[in-house]
Amino acid sequence: ETGVTQTPRHLVMGMTNKKSLKCEQHLGHNAMYWYKQSAKKPLELMFVYSLEERVENNSVPSRFSPECPNSSHLFLHLHTLQPEDSALYLCASSQDLSNQPQHFGDGTRLSIL
């Protein structure tokens, strides 16, 4: 139990569907992150939020839309995805942006048909 919970654990969707990934952290942290992990590739940072404000958007296509309604919750809204978007999407949180370790959730395994 890492204190970071992601749902759903697995998601299969068609290219025209709209779905959302959810992340909740119970650690009292102020910073949250989305990463993409594809096979045989390093984890890629997608978005960073600090105190509910986006501080980094790492050239991510607009078909991925993050939302951070409060410091405990982070969403990733998905729309019109492509087969190459199939991957493990990991959420992480840290106390703040002052060189603290990031703690990860178990991820959502996304498959695009």
Next chain:
Amino acid sequence: EDKVVQSPLSLVVHEGDTVTLNCSYEVTNFRSLLWYKQEKKAPTFLFMLTSSGIEKKSGRLSSILDKKELFSILNITATQTGDSAVYLCAVRHYNTDKLIFGTGTRLQVFP
């Protein structure tokens, strides 16, 4: 371009062996280096290193950083089957919280 390179890509050992995993980096404005263990699920935090030459130790695991030669090693002594995992190295930029990850080393420990 910033990069983090881990070696070997994979490693197969028997229980009781000692292993050394390597992480080299080329990153502007280095702030810290982190090691994570990833089994089937969430990467779990192992160590964060900021200063050269100071060993961090947790049980059978230890790690050290060389900021002059731009690398770190992770040692695991007396390996157990539960050590089987992908070990990830990441380097953090000084001015941001951005972590740059390597592709990981897959360690398999057989009885």
